[in-house]
Amino acid sequence: MTTTERVPLAHHFETPEQQHAAALLGMWMFLITEVLLFGGVFLGYVIYRVNMHEEFVQASEHLGQSVFGLTHVPFLGGLNTIVLLGSSFTMALAVRAAQSGNAAGLVRNLGLTMILGTTFLGVKAYEYTHDWHLGLIPGIKFDHTAWVGSSVNSRHVELFFVFYFVLTGLHAIHMVIGMGILAVLWMRSRRGRFSAAYYTPIEIAGLYWHFVDVVWIFLFPLLYLIRH
Amino acid sequence: MDAQPHITPIRTYTTVFAILIALTLLTVSTALSDMGVWHTPIAMGIAVTKAILVFLFFMHLLHSPKLIWLVAGGTLVWLSIMFALTLADYWSRGIVGKYQ
Numbered sequence: 001m002t003t004t005e006r007v008p009l010a011h012h013f014e015t016p017e018q019q020h021a022a023a024l025l026g027m028w029m030f031l032i033t034e035v036l037l038f039g040g041v042f043l044g045y046v047i048y049r050v051n052m053h054e055e056f057v058q059a060s061e062h063l064g065q066s067v068f069g070l071t072h073v074p075f076l077g078g079l080n081t082i083v084l085l086g087s088s089f090t091m092a093l094a095v096r097a098a099q100s101g102n103a104a105g106l107v108r109n110l111g112l113t114m115i116l117g118t119t120f121l122g123v124k125a126y127e128y129t130h131d132w133h134l135g136l137i138p139g140i141k142f143d144h145t146a147w148v149g150s151s152v153n154s155r156h157v158e159l160f161f162v163f164y165f166v167l168t169g170l171h172a173i174h175m176v177i178g179m180g181i182l183a184v185l186w187m188r189s190r191r192g193r194f195s196a197a198y199y200t201p202i203e204i205a206g207l208y209w210h211f212v213d214v215v216w217i218f219l220f221p222l223l224y225l226i227r228h
Numbered sequence: 229m230d231a232q233p234h235i236t237p238i239r240t241y242t243t244v245f246a247i248l249i250a251l252t253l254l255t256v257s258t259a260l261s262d263m264g265v266w267h268t269p270i271a272m273g274i275a276v277t278k279a280i281l282v283f284l285f286f287m288h289l290l291h292s293p294k295l296i297w298l299v300a301g302g303t304l305v306w307l308s309i310m311f312a313l314t315l316a317d318y319w320s321r322g323i324v325g326k327y328q
Binding site for chain 1: 235255275278
C-alpha cells in the first residue's frame with residue numbers, strides 16, 4: 001500500500017488494520033448504550049400503551065393527515081421514514097465510495113445524505129408547528145377542552161404526547177448531531193483527507209447514522225401506526 | 229479484521245433499499261386495515277425485519293468479525309433483561325389495565 005504513510009496511526013496500535021478494528025468495536029459499544037437509552041423510554045411507552053390503549057389510539061390518529069379522502073393517514077411520518085431510509089442508503093454508498101477510493105463519490109453521497117437529513121428535520125419541524133396549532137404540546141399548550149364529551153381521559157392523551165415529544169425529540173437531537181458530524185466529514189472529504197487506506201471516520205459516522213435510522217424504524221410504527 | 233475490507237456491490241445496497249421501502253409501504257397499509265389482535269405483532273415484525281436488514285447490510289454486520297457479532301448480540305441480551313423483568317413485575321402485580 002503506497003498510501004499507508006498517510007494513515008495517522010496512534011502509538012498504542014501495531015497496524016492501521018488493528019486501529020480500524022478497535023475504532024469499529026468502540027463505536028458498536030457506544031451504540032449499545034444508545035440502545036439502552038432509547039430502550040428505557042420504549043419500555044415506559046409499552047407499559048402506558050397497554051394501560052391506556054384507547055387514549056393512545058386516538059392520540060396517534062392526530063399524528064395523521066387527510067390524504068386522498070382518507071382521514072388519519074400517517075403521511076408525514078411515512079414520508080419521513082422513506083426520506084431517512086434514503087439517507088441511510090446514500091450513507092452506505094458514501095462508505096462504499098470511501099472503501100473503493102472514489103473521492104468524488106464520497107463527497108457526492110455525503111452531500112446527498114445531508115440533504116435528506118435536512119429534509120427529515122424540515123418535515124419534523126413542520127409537524128411540531130402543526131402540533132402546536134392543534135394544542136397537542138403537553139404541559140405547555142395542551143387543549144383539554146377538545147376532548148370534553150368524549151369517552152377518553154384527556155390526561156392520558158396528554159401522556160401519549162409526552163412520549164411522542166421525548167422520543168422524537170431525542171431522535172431529532174441525534175439527527176442534528178449526525179448532521180454536524182457529516183458536515184465536518186464532507187469538508188474533510190473535499191480536501192481529500194480520506195482514501196481507500198484510511199476512511200475510519202466515514203465508516204464510524206455511517207454506523208451512527210444507520211443506528212439513528214433503526215431507532216426511527218421502531219418509532220414510526222409505535223407512535224404513528226396505532227389504530228386498533 | 230481482514231486486511232482488505234469486504235466491499236459490498238452497489239446492487240446489494242439497492243436491493244436492500246428497495247425491500248426497506250416496500251416494507252414501509254406494507255406496514256402503513258396493514259396499519260390502516262383491520263388486522264384485529266395481529267395489528268401490533270405485524271407492525272413490530274416488519275420493524276424488526278427492517279432493523280435486521282439495516283444491521284446486516286448497511287452496518288456491515290454480515291461481514292464483521294465475531295467480536296462485533298458478540299457486541300450486537302449482547303445488546304439484545306441486556307435489552308431483553310430490562311424488558312422481561314420489568315414487564316413480568318407489572319403483569320404479576322396486576323398493574324396492567326389498572327387505568328382502563
